[in-house]
Amino acid sequence: MNVIKPVDAVSPKRRFWGNIALISVFSAMVFVTLGTSLARSSTGDQLSLLVDVRHWILNSYVEDVEGQDLTEAAINGMIESLGDPYTSYFPPEDLESFNESIEGQFSGIGAEVDMKEGRLRIVSPLEDSPAWQAGVLAGDMVLEIDGESTEGLSLRECVSRLKGLEGTDVTILVRHLSGEEAEITITRAVIKVATVRGIARDADLHETYWLDADRKIAYVRLTQFGQRSADELAAVLTDLRDQGMEALVLDLRFNLGGLLTGAQAISDMFLTEEQTIVSVRNRQGDEQFAKSTAETILPETPVVLLVNEISASASEIVAGALKDNGRARLVGVRTFGKGSVQQVRELDGGRSALKLTTAYYYIPSGRKIHRVEDAEKWGVDPSDGCWVSMTPEEVRALIEVRREAAIDRGENGTPVRSTWTSEAIKEDLKDPQLAAALDSVTGYLTEGNWPEVGQNNDDAVVTLMRRASLERRRDLLRETLEDVEEELEKLDKPTEAASVPEDVVDEAMAPDSATP
Numbered sequence: 033m034n035v036i037k038p039v040d041a042v043s044p045k046r047r048f049w050g051n052i053a054l055i056s057v058f059s060a061m062v063f064v065t066l067g068t069s070l071a072r073s074s075t076g077d078q079l080s081l082l083v084d085v086r087h088w089i090l091n092s093y094v095e096d097v098e099g100q101d102l103t104e105a106a107i108n109g110m111i112e113s114l115g116d117p118y119t120s121y122f123p124p125e126d127l128e129s130f131n132e133s134i135e136g137q138f139s140g141i142g143a144e145v146d147m148k149e150g151r152l153r154i155v156s157p158l159e160d161s162p163a164w165q166a167g168v169l170a171g172d173m174v175l176e177i178d179g180e181s182t183e184g185l186s187l188r189e190c191v192s193r194l195k196g197l198e199g200t201d202v203t204i205l206v207r208h209l210s211g212e213e214a215e216i217t218i219t220r221a222v223i224k225v226a227t228v229r230g231i232a233r234d235a236d237l238h239e240t241y242w243l244d245a246d247r248k249i250a251y252v253r254l255t256q257f258g259q260r261s262a263d264e265l266a267a268v269l270t271d272l273r274d275q276g277m278e279a280l281v282l283d284l285r286f287n288l289g290g291l292l293t294g295a296q297a298i299s300d301m302f303l304t305e306e307q308t309i310v311s312v313r314n315r316q317g318d319e320q321f322a323k324s325t326a327e328t329i330l331p332e333t334p335v336v337l338l339v340n341e342i343s344a345s346a347s348e349i350v351a352g353a354l355k356d357n358g359r360a361r362l363v364g365v366r367t368f369g370k371g372s373v374q375q376v377r378e379l380d381g382g383r384s385a386l387k388l389t390t391a392y393y394y395i396p397s398g399r400k401i402h403r404v405e406d407a408e409k410w411g412v413d414p415s416d417g418c419w420v421s422m423t424p425e426e427v428r429a430l431i432e433v434r435r436e437a438a439i440d441r442g443e444n445g446t447p448v449r450s451t452w453t454s455e456a457i458k459e460d461l462k463d464p465q466l467a468a469a470l471d472s473v474t475g476y477l478t479e480g481n482w483p484e485v486g487q488n489n490d491d492a493v494v495t496l497m498r499r500a501s502l503e504r505r506r507d508l509l510r511e512t513l514e515d516v517e518e519e520l521e522k523l524d525k526p527t528e529a530a531s532v533p534e535d536v537v538d539e540a541m542a543p544d545s546a547t548p
Contacts, residue, residue: 104123120187155342198220256289279477285342287346300325363414371402
């Protein structure tokens, strides 16, 4: 007969080691579970989550939903989370216009735009473009396009409304930096812009380049970095050099940039062999350098480079290369701060595309060109003592002079002025920055050193940051005021109740004596 023996009581010592074993097993289970959770938070599970949400919406949402719309909304949401205006998704309906812009010829108004505080902003109109001719200014906030508010529209939607068939009109309501609003009608055209300009044009529209023919000081303005810009500039500089040029003022103001190859080639014209032009650095810290070659056109000629807050991208690369290598004196204000590298990848079998920022540009000193949110340093600063600001009103006056072709253009064979003074430049060309550049280079040729012609950089940067803060506050207050005005207008409009005859109102307000 088998007797079941009672279980012995567990001793404290055995209980202790048992608990240790249980803790160990439990800990192992926790780590296994945690490891599994971490694994499940990988890309595959994140994509699975998106698929689940999309599936549930498609099958259970109260209204019919297009699957393609959900997919594009998810893509745009991911891009928006980056806070990068230069990363964009191009669905099939937008891909063709994007390819046209890459090829450098398209029909539109001719302006660089971005988004600021939820509104479309004109970064700068291209010189001689329809927008430029119509009076659009850098910094204009576009409030309406053909009567439709831009508030709530994406950059892509705004650009789509501005582009159109050559010869058609688009009307925009803009608010200038001064606060003044203006309605401007622009006739769209195929954008082809000349890129190398002089100080004036003669009666035959030929460019003239002498700022001071007696001292042999030349002036060349580059409007953008296009396919032929480097070749055209090289031809002009070679000709001026052969005519005995002693100094050069190179104007990159309002130049939004363009081809990186153009920036490298133009920097190369002023640098000696193996000097750093620019470097490119990605997230992993991998860095590539672009160096100058022996193909130098002006290795020693004194150069003053003019830049402003619109000078961007390729302009900033040239400005940084020449300043950091000691080849140019920079006059003006801090540049725009667009120094990012985008790569375009075809998606969905070539039916759509993603333009993604993958790296940043750095000037030879190691400073990052690109401006990110809350940054205190970006772009390229003028040389110390050469910070020369211009008010929005002064910029408008300068552009008006250029727009009206009033740069002392010779008519009926009248010789074009070949010698300018800084006073004449301020008075006739409305250009205090160019006047400062002329003073700078004249001082160098006369005294052998660069004179101060503007504000100290440290003081100017403090003013710049304070101004940026106040401008943000001002823009927000303007938006709030507009909302309040709209609400007041709604209240002021007569309603149906207000149109009820007075005797009916009186009867309705009278005591009801018929009540039993």
